[in-house]
Amino acid sequence: MCRIFGCLDQEVTPHHLRTLSALQRHGGPDAQVSRLLGDSAVGNNRLAIMDVDGGDQPYTELAGRIQVVFNGEIYNHARLRSELRGKGYAIPDECDGSVIPALYLEHGADFPERLDGMYAVAVLDLRGDGPTLVLAVDDIGMKPLYYHRKPHESRFYFASEIPALLAVPGVDPEPAQWSLDSYLATKTPFGEETAFRHIRVMPPASTAVVRRDGELRIWRRDRNIAQDIAQDIAQDTPQDTTPGAPAGAGFHASVQEVREVLRGEVRRLLVADVPVSAITSGGLDSSLVTAFAAEAAPALHSFNIAYRGDWPADERHYAREVAERCGTVHHQVLADPRSFPDLLPDVVWHLGQPNADPITLSTYLLFREVSEAGFKVALTGDAADELFGGYDRITRALATAGSGDGDGWVDPYVEALAAVPSALRTRLYTGEYRDYIEREGSVSSRLAEQLRTSRLNRMARLSEIEIGLRLPAYHLRRVDHLSMAHAVEVRLPFCQPAVVRLAGRLPVDHKVLGDERKRVLYAAAGTSLPRSVLDRPKQPFTLPIQAMLRSGEPLLDFARSVLSPSRLRRDGLLDPAAVTGLFERQLQRPSATAASAIWALLIYQLWIDQFGVRRWAATGQGAVR
CATH class of the missing domain: 3.60.20.10 (Aminohydrolase, N-terminal nucleophile (Ntn) domain)
Structure with missing residues (x-):
């Protein structure tokens, strides 16, 4: 590496x-x-x-x-x-x-x-x-x-x-x-x-x-794996599509194949001339990778990150249960939220361009600890959601009424990809920038058009976006840059060709059926993980920003300073009054929507500051001093 x-x-x-x-x-x-x-x-x-x-x-x-x-x-x-x-x-x-x-x-x-x-x-x-x-x-x-x-x-x-x-x-x-x-x-x-x-x-x-x-x-x-998997899915004939239908022999065969292929890839990725560790978030994907790695690597070291204080969606106890079940040497990393304003500029610099996932800060801190503990290699569970249908937006898109050719699911799906809902984005832009986007067309509209005009079936169209576009840009670059910021190589069992191609060949209902997500993966993990991990509600491995962007928290004060009206007026993209109103709304009625929007704008402004990005001008001539 x-x-x-x-x-x-x-x-x-x-x-x-x-x-x-x-x-x-x-x-x-x-x-x-x-x-x-x-x-x-x-x-x-x-x-x-x-x-x-x-x-x-x-x-x-x-x-x-x-x-x-x-x-x-x-x-x-x-x-x-x-x-x-x-x-x-x-x-x-x-x-x-x-x-x-x-x-x-x-x-x-x-x-x-x-x-x-x-x-x-x-x-x-x-x-x-x-x-x-x-x-x-x-x-x-x-x-x-x-x-x-x-x-x-x-x-x-x-x-x-x-x-x-x-x-x-x-x-x-x-x-x-x-x-x-x-x-x-x-x-x-x-x-x-x-x-x-x-x-x-x-x-x-x-x-x-x-x-x-x-x-x-x-x-x-x-x-081209992304195209291959979409073509494989397009040729799929759904099986077991009746809600609540029992898993048939075909499903059980898929479970066994997924288990053995993934186990083999995990073992293959353990080969190195330096020590190898595992990231264990407490969710299904990383926990299953940890379990398979621990089978082949006695005294495997596992790492989890949590935050000092009392915060929602704390997963550390799930990660510890996995570590105890698998017999790993477990490292519990505790991050101090008071340090986040000092760390965020470094995170943004290493990424090189804006990424709105709050997990970036957690990822940066986690791999710093992995490196300081003496490890150059770590296995993670990234990409399982894209391959096996683990996101709410995928299940909602598949469940939306209509034939495979219907497109009523397209706009809600595209909206679910956003850091800031489209209506709120429009209100946050300056008039000049809003006019530019209306004139040139938004990225969301182009994505929606791509989905509507595709001749593939619905799941194949979703996979083209999730695996072909979003996975490399949003996940894999983030993991690469923030791990290598601390000289740690991340290995990704779910991204190996054997696993990716297998996921593409599986019938859609083996992955998603009604509200069930990653069916085959949960079944494959059944004998390897604690029931508490398998039965827990799904939640993203991320930073609890809604709770951290509230009165008295250092992250909120930092965001207000970075997104001050004077700085926004200088750059000419965001309406200072609209952004001020967003902060007021978060203080009065905290919500995930407002908190995510504030976080996304904070990261973008830090990106401008870190790289001296020139002021945008809607003249058609590019940026100007």
């Missing part, structure tokens, strides 16, 4: 490369290296997980004419190494990434088709008339890779994190005009665009070729 960076730029200097490296060192403290090769460069900050004494980057072939930097883990590296050595390639060590140069020579830009893992890879090919960069990211988007390229310019930069790119001269912190509306409508920008106008992110299952003259070609590979 590492951070990587590089460029094609005739004006790049060692100073630029040192800056890129320094701003990502938190994710790769074990070694830092960069190579300036004429008008191109690659670099790496290493977090040593496999073959700790080997694995020096860049990996090379052909006397240095092929240079490779790599972030992530390749799980099938032993088989690839054996095959490549059998073809005569000399691979110097047992590190997983060391196979990539030979794999590239053997298969060219199609080399990612042979990789099983989570990865972002950059190959610098110095053969021919000029340097060529080949970039690739894994099939579901576990390892982000951002790039900067302005139209009609040959200069191209890439990095694992946005803050590093913003330190390069010429990469301006210019916001995309739609960024606030997009963020409030979906909690973080979806797709290839980011909140910055000239910074984009590689989509899952994509490969790019960049040439010195500025030509950029990017394509989605055939092994």
